Amino acid sequence: MRMEVQTNHMNNSLISPLSATNPQTLTTSNTSAASSSSSPSPPQATSAAVTPPSVAATAVHLQKAAMQMNDSLTQLSRSDSPASSNSEIEKELQDLDLNSSMNSGSISLGAELNCKSNGSLSGASSSSTQGLVGGGTAVVGNGGAENGGDASAAKTANTTTNGSSNAANNLTTAAVAAANIKKRISSSRTPTRKARRIKFYRNGDRFYPGITIPVSNERYRSFESLFEDLTRLLEENVKIPGAVRTIYTMCGKKISTLEELEDGQSYVCSCNNENFKKVEYNTTSQPLTNLSISNKTSNRLSKYYRPSSPLKNGSTNTNAMGNGSASATTNTNGSPILVRMSERDSIVHPRIVTLIRNGTRPRKLMRLLLNKRNSPSFDHVLTAITQKVKLDTGYVRKVFTLSGSPVTNLADFFGPDDVFFAYGTERVNNPDDFRLETDEQKALQAIRKNLRTAGTTCKGPKPKMPVKSKKTYDTSALDEEKLLNESGIDPQELPAVIRERYVLGQIIGDGNFAIVLKCKDRQSGYTYALKIIDKSKCKGKEHYIDDEVRVMKKLSHPHIISLIMDVDQQANMYLVLEYVGGGDLFDAITRVTRFSEDQSRVMIKHLASAMAYLHSMSIVHRDIKPENLLVELDDSGNVIVLKLADFGLACEVTEPLYAVCGTPTYVAPEILMETGYGLKIDVWAAGIILYILLCGFPPFVSPDNQQEPLFDAIISGIYEFPDPYWSGIGNGVRDLIANMLQSDPDVRFTSEDILDHYWTMGNDDIINEYSS
Numbered sequence: 001m002r003m004e005v006q007t008n009h010m011n012n013s014l015i016s017p018l019s020a021t022n023p024q025t026l027t028t029s030n031t032s033a034a035s036s037s038s039s040p041s042p043p044q045a046t047s048a049a050v051t052p053p054s055v056a057a058t059a060v061h062l063q064k065a066a067m068q069m070n071d072s073l074t075q076l077s078r079s080d081s082p083a084s085s086n087s088e089i090e091k092e093l094q095d096l097d098l099n100s101s102m103n104s105g106s107i108s109l110g111a112e113l114n115c116k117s118n119g120s121l122s123g124a125s126s127s128s129t130q131g132l133v134g135g136g137t138a139v140v141g142n143g144g145a146e147n148g149g150d151a152s153a154a155k156t157a158n159t160t161t162n163g164s165s166n167a168a169n170n171l172t173t174a175a176v177a178a179a180n181i182k183k184r185i186s187s188s189r190t191p192t193r194k195a196r197r198i199k200f201y202r203n204g205d206r207f208y209p210g211i212t213i214p215v216s217n218e219r220y221r222s223f224e225s226l227f228e229d230l231t232r233l234l235e236e237n238v239k240i241p242g243a244v245r246t247i248y249t250m251c252g253k254k255i256s257t258l259e260e261l262e263d264g265q266s267y268v269c270s271c272n273n274e275n276f277k278k279v280e281y282n283t284t285s286q287p288l289t290n291l292s293i294s295n296k297t298s299n300r301l302s303k304y305y306r307p308s309s310p311l312k313n314g315s316t317n318t319n320a321m322g323n324g325s326a327s328a329t330t331n332t333n334g335s336p337i338l339v340r341m342s343e344r345d346s347i348v349h350p351r352i353v354t355l356i357r358n359g360t361r362p363r364k365l366m367r368l369l370l371n372k373r374n375s376p377s378f379d380h381v382l383t384a385i386t387q388k389v390k391l392d393t394g395y396v397r398k399v400f401t402l403s404g405s406p407v408t409n410l411a412d413f414f415g416p417d418d419v420f421f422a423y424g425t426e427r428v429n430n431p432d433d434f435r436l437e438t439d440e441q442k443a444l445q446a447i448r449k450n451l452r453t454a455g456t457t458c459k460g461p462k463p464k465m466p467v468k469s470k471k472t473y474d475t476s477a478l479d480e481e482k483l484l485n486e487s488g489i490d491p492q493e494l495p496a497v498i499r500e501r502y503v504l505g506q507i508i509g510d511g512n513f514a515i516v517l518k519c520k521d522r523q524s525g526y527t528y529a530l531k532i533i534d535k536s537k538c539k540g541k542e543h544y545i546d547d548e549v550r551v552m553k554k555l556s557h558p559h560i561i562s563l564i565m566d567v568d569q570q571a572n573m574y575l576v577l578e579y580v581g582g583g584d585l586f587d588a589i590t591r592v593t594r595f596s597e598d599q600s601r602v603m604i605k606h607l608a609s610a611m612a613y614l615h616s617m618s619i620v621h622r623d624i625k626p627e628n629l630l631v632e633l634d635d636s637g638n639v640i641v642l643k644l645a646d647f648g649l650a651c652e653v654t655e656p657l658y659a660v661c662g663t664p665t666y667v668a669p670e671i672l673m674e675t676g677y678g679l680k681i682d683v684w685a686a687g688i689i690l691y692i693l694l695c696g697f698p699p700f701v702s703p704d705n706q707q708e709p710l711f712d713a714i715i716s717g718i719y720e721f722p723d724p725y726w727s728g729i730g731n732g733v734r735d736l737i738a739n740m741l742q743s744d745p746d747v748r749f750t751s752e753d754i755l756d757h758y759w760t761m762g763n764d765d766i767i768n769e770y771s772s
């Protein structure tokens, strides 16, 4: 937990007071009421010792969902309405199974339908949804290994392992329940009045494959109920700006009654007051939503890892474009998509390309981050380029490499060329078009210079690590009573619920606002960490405590410390946390000085998977640094598990943030420039950490430990990989660091991109076409 404190010392974690209003952090959270209860919340209370709360909650929700599904189906089968017959419902399920591309299995569909209509999953845990979307049991049960990408993740604290297996059991039960329901439906067929099968597209999104649902007057007794259903179904697949409010025919005629919807026809859903957009709906694209279902990356984080439609950002382009994809063949029945998906997976890796916008000279150069989200097909890349370069002539139709070769397929964007000319409809028949003028060359060099490579030698002494911002204790030489007294903590005054449940152990650390002790569950014998936040040290900033608790309650991830119990009392806030025994990464760095690439890879994978999970929920941590990364070590002292802790500055991002906060060495340039920032500041901090892991010092330092020159260096974005410290360290990881330390957050890698990078994946054989 950290607050903003004005300080000139580099070792203190906060840099400056809130210099601008931060609507997120300043909004008083409603958690104080929830967390003020002196008893733990139900899943925590019942299973604090063994089950991470959100995983347990997921299982409970799923079971509930299955039961509710059971109930509602029972009711429906009793109904007189012909359209409510079992076979009708089964058909609906089948239709949705086939056409709602995010819902792949019966458990996911059944639970999804009920959970959504009950709203029971919303906000409780994103991982619940993750579990549902990914196929329930398998996903949640496998969370540890999947997310960790490392067998060692399974060796995490007992809490996680046991929790996951409990949850897995519960989920299995839920899956069985849902399967039984479906079986029962299919065994009791009754004649039914046929519903009309109607396909709906999303207004303006020609990449969205459409969703077919059964429509009957019995099922939708009002037009509004159809709108509601469509809103829910669309939301799961595409970003929509609000609820569905209008339905158009494919020619743009408004539909005003259910009766006007014709069996077998397609229609366009428009949200809020959007006008009808005449685009070629789904004429050239894959059903992209399907790409995510068996994509292993989808499990590691978020609700929906659908490659976003290029139109998802709200910008639409009515210029229909020919299908330039060499490999794309439109298909809606599923099978070829797998081929394409694996093709895409092997071709697309995150990278930044430079675009030269055709036009008057000197032509404008700009950079674009290509990754699995915006580049699942050639069409998508062209659309992303269109949005970036904004040609006067509209849509980008032709792309050429620097040497003038036409770019014709997806792989060309991920080959050795990383500079491309973007053209619209203009003719290209002059070889001079591909010759760069001096100014253009200079601009290109400037961009490339930004990309650091080997070859510089460190002038002067070896740069130093900053001083640690928190204390850890040598427990053998500890006067605990004195420490507790100094911290104003009287063990006798602990809340009864904690005293009764846990035996207090030694102090393991203390930050600016909290002291952390080991504690043992009297019943299970498991060890936890008890963090006692001294509220008197947080006067006026109590909302940070509320935010920390509120955010932590939402989280369940193998590389994020779980919150087991929270007790709010007048003087202190007590948090019982999952315990991690190997200390923090700062101490590990101090001991080891520099880690091998393999060790660094394990750590960055764990960190990136935690960040990807957080970011998928639009939560930014804002204080990622070695002190806040706790580790488990093996017998040889190798880090085998890394977990993100201290959510004292975390908040949800719904609009740009401006609060200047964090820790100087790790602070991103956009925070310092106060231009507004978001999730990508965490990626910057992780880039600094990866750099440190490999060489033992940060990329941006100031000789006298002064903030101002340090901030100037960060804003300049200029750093080196100086020899001799970097000699022997490969280009793959340098490339990754360079992409994480991009000054421009728009082109900086996302946390997903870190996981997709070839170095992180251990594919060092991929040629690094990064030029020096």
Ligand SMILES: Nc1ncnc2c1ncn2[C@@H]1O[C@H](COP(=O)(O)OP(=O)(O)OP(=O)(O)O)[C@@H](O)[C@H]1O
Pocket: 001, 002, 003, 013, 469, 470, 471, 472, 508, 509, 510, 511, 512, 513, 514, 515, 516, 529, 531, 561, 577, 578, 579, 580, 581, 583, 584, 627, 628, 630, 645, 646, 648
């Ligand atoms: N779950 C845990 N398991 C093991 N050790 C922990 C745990 N949580 C915290 N610690 C130890 O206690 C120290 C302080 O904890 P924490 O960072 O949460 O406190 P804080 O007061 O919020 O810190 P800050 O100074 O950043 O505000 C950590 O650096 C770590 O060494």
